[in-house]
Amino acid sequence: MVPRHDLTAGRRPEPSEAPTGAPPAGPPAPRGPQDTTTAGEALAGYLNRQAAELLRGLRLHDENAGSAETAAQAAEAVRLLRRSARRISGALHTFRPLLDSAWADRVSAELRWLSGVLAREHAYAARLDRLLAALHRLSSPAGGGDGGPGGGNNEPRTGRPGAGAAKAGALLERQLTLARTRAHSAALRALGSGRFHAVADEVAVLASDAPVQDRAADRxxxxxxxxxxxxxxxxxxxxxxxxxxxxxxxxxxxxxxxxxxxxxxxxxxxxxxxxxxxxxxxxxxxxxxxxxxxxxxxxxxxxxxxxxxxxxxxxxxxxxxxxxxxxxxxxxxxxxxxxxxxxxxxxxxxxxxxxxxxxxx
Amino acid sequence: MVPRHDLTAGRRPEPSEAPTGAPPAGPPAPRGPQDTTTAGEALAGYLNRQAAELLRGLRLHDENAGSAETAAQAAEAVRLLRRSARRISGALHTFRPLLDSAWADRVSAELRWLSGVLAREHAYAARLDRLLAALHRLSSPAGGGDGGPGGGNNEPRTGRPGAGAAKAGALLERQLTLARTRAHSAALRALGSGRFHAVADEVAVLASDAPVQDRAADRxxxxxxxxxxxxxxxxxxxxxxxxxxxxxxxxxxxxxxxxxxxxxxxxxxxxxxxxxxxxxxxxxxxxxxxxxxxxxxxxxxxxxxxxxxxxxxxxxxxxxxxxxxxxxxxxxxxxxxxxxxxxxxxxxxxxxxxxxxxxxx
The missing domain is CATH 1.20.120 (Four Helix Bundle (Hemerythrin (Met), subunit A))
Structure with a gap:
């Protein structure tokens, strides 16, 4: 378990910024003493935590992938993996000048590749849901209760539009399910690849130790x-x-x-x-x-x-x-x-x- | 020539109504002395003028219909006919209690029929124009000058959509031109019908004399x-x-x-x-x-x-x-x-x- 770093080195409000008034809802976040958090603590702490999340997702995925009973857990694991991969990649990119730039660029790009590959299966599933919901909205009867005075005299009255919508739905289902299955296989292949193991090794290092440059770490x-x-x-x-x-x-x-x-x-x-x-x-x-x-x-x-x-x-x-x-x-x-x-x-x-x-x- | 009645029996502004400030642009309309116009003068005057317009449209149409050279004038004549038919029909409907109600209902309905029949040819032409313009907007290339960064990588790149738009345009042109031609014939048939001559006779009477009830006429x-x-x-x-x-x-x-x-x-x-x-x-x-x-x-x-x-x-x-x-x-x-x-x-x-x-x- 990686210790949770306290990263509350908030900016002081500038004179032109009005305070937002109401305190944030919920219990106040634990705050460290202002201005004492160093850049090294904040950045390394964030990378540590996100790397630990990514490794947790990976473990969860290993435990649940390949079985229909645990497909939901495997999907959740992939979501965790993507979520932390995006965050690590983003932090490496944004704070690149405080890190070994070449290393940060390389790992950031590999994590972008990873989250891209892992995103596709979910994206195809969500796209199909979206399109079927839209077809449903476009082709379902409106229900008689909302007082429209009729008026659709010039509108299609044949069965064709509904039949077209049903066939369009079936076609999209076929095409996007195939794409989704392929994306699933591609994600599994990626997670078994040497390329993934190389980036996972980098992340494992990040989970305990982030290479923040010495001259920045103490500021x-x-x-x-x-x-x-x-x-x-x-x-x-x-x-x-x-x-x-x-x-x-x-x-x-x-x-x-x-x-x-x-x-x-x-x-x-x-x-x-x-x-x-x-x-x-x-x-x-x-x-x-x-x-x-x-x-x-x-x-x-x-x-x-x-x-x-x-x-x-x-x-x-x-x-x-x-x-x-x-x-x-x-x-x-x-x-x-x-x-x-x-x-x-x-x-x-x-x-x-x-x-x-x-x-x- | 029907004398132009002065119908400026305007409401006085109520206390809550702010004056609009700027005077109307253009030369001021001739105004009669306030509150002296009677209901009979105002209503009969309006009906007289619109009836004269309708008869003028009819004359113009008779002079120009049936020749390709004067098709534009014939179309303008139909527009005049429709415009005044709508107005007479509307006035008869709104001010029906001041008229012989049965007569007003009958003539109003006949004028609605007339303006409906006459409107169709123009409506089909305008509908075709609208649909072809929309197809053009949907299918014409955007032009390279406005700095879009490309980005249409997932978008159709085959020739099909354009070909579909062209074929759709040709199909609509065929169908709506046929409908327009039929509407043209129907309008000509209507203008030659006994039904039309009966309503034209009523309008001819209106051009000089409108049957406003005696008890309302002098108020x-x-x-x-x-x-x-x-x-x-x-x-x-x-x-x-x-x-x-x-x-x-x-x-x-x-x-x-x-x-x-x-x-x-x-x-x-x-x-x-x-x-x-x-x-x-x-x-x-x-x-x-x-x-x-x-x-x-x-x-x-x-x-x-x-x-x-x-x-x-x-x-x-x-x-x-x-x-x-x-x-x-x-x-x-x-x-x-x-x-x-x-x-x-x-x-x-x-x-x-x-x-x-x-x-x-």
Whole structure:
């Protein structure tokens, strides 16, 4: 068991920052004496804890993988693995100048590979759920109770749309289940690979010992880590500011360029996560620290919309791909077209929601 | 030439109404002495003018119909006919208690039939334009100049979507051009029918003489007409208040119930027009009268969104109908599905815009 480090080297509020007023809910987090936590303690402590989590996930996975009875535990283990791999990778990236840079770059990249490989199975399952739920919403009757005066006289009254939706669902289920099965095998292969064992060895070292540079290790955490965390935050702010403006609703949905702005949004999502992990290194529990709670809350809310954006964009692409399946019935293709547009509509809605909630002042 | 009646029996501003400040742009409308216009003068004058317009439209149509060279003039004539038929029908409906009710109901219904028959050709042409423009927006490349970082790696790269859009456009063009041609013939048949000649005879009488009841004719316009115009306005307000709340985006798009709330919105559109025509009877030029200009402006803006709502709902239905054409290619059906969803998205956008601009206070 790795001892829990206290990482509460919070920034002092600047004069321009109004206090948030209400104390954080729940029991107050244990706080060490202010300004005495060193950068070495804070960063190494965070890496220690996340490495221990990753190794715990790995153990859990080894104990539960390969059996249908324990599939849920194995999935939870993979979630733990991904969660800590992302955090270690993020911390190594953000605080790279305080570490052996070449080593940090290498391990960070390997952990990104790992979390990417491990994310796919879950992503395909979630994508299928999302698309089937959307098809259900699009094709289920509305229920008679909400007083609409009828009016659908010009609307489809044949059985075709429903049949198309059912066939589209079956097609998506077939395609995404196959993709999911392949992703599962790829994840298992990855976890058995020499490449994974090499990175697991690095993480095992991290769990007890993180190579923070001597000249940084003894400086106050706030002074040595704060500017680097702030740099990531600034990159996020700039990425948000340079997002392409103006939605044109479903423009270009039928072209190869529909998703040309998606990548800029995915990058914002990545930077929002990096910023959040940077806060976690600075302050053990940024959600209950007066100085970091507002930003942390905004990052969580924004992250929710950015996840929704990513999920909807990928679901739209999956619907489009299914629509290109040879020899499908026109009604199936029609339903997939509606579904595709529906998910691009979700993409736009997520962007609009992000813009509304993101603090630009 | 029918003499132009002065219908400026405007309401006096109530104490709670702030004056709008700036005078109306353009030359001031000629105003008669306040409160001296009788209900008979105002209502009969309005009916006289609109009836003269209708007869002018009919003459223009007779002179220009049947020749390709003068098709634009014939179309303009039909627009004039529809415009005045709607207004006469609306005035007869709103001010029915001041007229021979049975006569007013009959002529109003016949004019509704006429404007309905005459509207269809234009509606099909506009629907085709709308759908082809939407297909163009959905399928045209975005242009390289706006700095998107690429990112469409998961998006369709085959030629299929574009080909589907082109085929969908050709299919819609075929179907809606056929419908338009049939509507054109139906309009010509209607204008040559005994039914039309009967209503035209009634309108010819209206052009010089409107049967306002004796006991109402001599009362001040404001007292006799105002409450009836206000009643229509109140019906509009109630219809807006009872509109189904809460958009669920594209819910039920693939079912027969998608459009079940459309009729309630179309009814609001109808009442907004009736209210506007009622104002025209009360005040010759409601847009330049201080007391009626705010409501008149709101009705025009709302009417724009309600027209957009109606057009998008009918375009969506046309895309859905085209999607049910037997033996179309899956790519065509797919593009029609996207188009259908796009137009239902427009329906939702129009509803949202209406809610934003409608003065609820």
């Amino acid at each position: 106050p955490a706030e002074l040595a880590l704060g500017p680097l965390a702030e740099l990531t935050h600034r990159r996020l702010v700039e990425a948000v500011e340079s997002l392409p403006h103006g939605s044109q609703a479903l423009a270009h949905t039928l072209t190869a360029e529909e998703g040309r702005h998606d990548a800029a949004w995915h990058q914002v999502r990545h930077l929002a996560r990096l910023t959040r992990y940077g806060l976690e290194v600075l302050v053990g529990d940024p959600g209950s620290d007066d100085t970091t709670a507002p930003l942390h809350g905004a990052l969580l809310l924004a992250g929710h919309q950015l996840d929704r954006h990513r999920d909807a964009a990928e679901a739209a692409a999956a619907a489009a791909a299914a629509g290109r399946t040879p020899r499908i019935a026109p009604a199936t293709a029609y339903a997939l077209g509606v579904l595709h547009a529906d998910q691009r509509h979700e993409v736009e809605a997520a962007r609009a929601a992000f813009v509304r909630l993101w603090p630009t002042a | 001040p316009a404001e007292l006799a007409l105002g409450p009836l115009a206000e009643l229509t306005h109140r019906r509009l307000v109630e219809a807006v208040e009872s509109l189904p709340h809460g958009s669920q985006a594209l819910a039920h798009t693939l079912t027969a119930e998608e459009g079940r709330h459309d009729a309630a919105w179309h009814q609001v559109r109808h009442l907004a027009r009736l209210t506007r025509y009622g104002l025209e009877v009360l005040v010759g030029d409601p847009g330049s009268d201080d007391t009626t200009a705010p409501l008149h402006g709101a009705l025009l803006l709302a009417g724009h969104q309600l027209d957009r709502h109606r057009d998008a709902a009918e375009a969506a239905a046309a895309a859905a109908a085209a999607g049910r054409t037997p033996r179309i290619a899956p790519a065509t059906a797919y593009a029609l599905g996207v188009l259908h969803a796009d137009q239902r998205h427009e329906v939702e956008a129009a509803r949202a815009a209406f809610v934003r601009l409608w003065p609820t206070a």
